[in-house]
Amino acid sequence: MLVYSHIANIAEKYQNNVVVLGTFDGVHIGHQKIIKRATELAKKIKGKSIVFTFSNHPLEIIAPQRAPKKISDNTEKEHDLKALGIDILMNIPFTEKLANISPADFLKLLKDNLAPKYIVVGPNCTFGYKGEGTPQFLDDMAAAYGFIAEIPQAAYMHNKIISSSRVRHALTDGKLELANELLGHPFTISGKIEHGENRGHQLGIPTANVYVSEKYLMPPDGVYIVTVTLNNEKYEGIANVGDNPTFNIHSRRVEVNIFDFNKDIYGEHIQIHFLKKLRDEEKFSSIDTLLTQMNIDIKNAKDYFIR
Structure with a gap:
């Protein structure tokens, strides 16, 4: 997968392009549905599938006080889209x-730089000034812009639309399995x-x-069953989210x-995949009780992994 961090003009090199628009925070099942549609169309016309998205949430610029915490960082987004x-x-x-x-100038920007044959969006997608570009506007203008x-x-899941907001609420409410x-x-x-x-080493764990x-979501404080990906290898483990109250540490x-x-893996990049919550974080009366x-x-x- 080619990755650009700027608007690159690829119209001359690639002609049969399918462009999919969205913020794609978390790359949830709803996102996956429209992305899969884009890849299907690209294969059909023997072209390239292109995701046009943003490295920061638009509300960080438009209304910072309303900007939500992000579900995933750009590394995770890139990983999921490549998959x-x-x-x-x-x-x-x-x-x-x-x-x-x-909205019209935004479509012209896409036409000039990405030469889309198709543009794929979700039914709630907006673009352009004040979100005035809607799916209906996109459909109305398609012929004029050649796509x-x-x-x-x-x-939908459980009779409700799948959205990034719904994922955020599930995580914040401690509903990890739903998220x-x-x-x-x-x-x-x-x-x-x-x-x-270095207390873990001292305790033998x-x-x-x-x-x-703080820009990113974390699940509520507690102990979780996880897998981790490190140097392209996957391992099993547990993770504590919190500030370790037994030792009066105040650094989440x-x-x-x-x-x-x-x-020795200091400085390495790690992915921590949260599977199930075991318990809330606690302050223990002694190190022996904690151990x-x-x-x-x-x-x-x-036992969970054996099952």
Whole structure:
């Protein structure tokens, strides 16, 4: 998959293009539906499937006070879109200039740079100044700009539309299994492994520490069964989300114990895939009590993977 962080003119090199528009935060099942439609069309016309999206949420520019926390970072978005078979990803910063472009000028920008034969959007997609560009506008203007508009129906689960907002609410409410169902994959946090207080090594249960920016969602504090991806290898483990109250630490992070693993991985990039919550985070009366509970957590997680 080719990845661009700017609006690149690929019209001369690639002619039969299917462009799919969206923010794609979390790349949930609803997103996957329209992306799969785009890849099907691209194969049909022997062309390229192109995702045109933004590296930041548009509300961060339009109304920062209303900008939601992001479900996934750009690394995760890129990973998910590549797995869905997208040929080209144009993941550009949303700017004031883009916020003020008219819907018609936005379509001209796409025509001049991406030469779309099809443009695929979800039924709730908006674009251009104040979101005045709608799926109906896209359909009305398609012939004038030389493309065909494809607007798949919304995806539903449990009689409700699947949306990034719904995923956010599920995660915030501690409904991890529902969030994962809506996403169609485990909720994932990724980041660089950093040094902590080294208490895990001292306790005989080493952990990898990942600090997450406040711009991104985290599940509620607690202990979770996880898998991790590290250097293209997958491992099983448990993760604690929180600030480790037993030691009076006030720095929220994710601490992962990777089962049967003992390598120096500081500075490496890790993906943490959340499968199931085991319990809430607790403040223990002693280190011995904490260790006893940690060993119970590890046993319960290992039993989960055996099942």
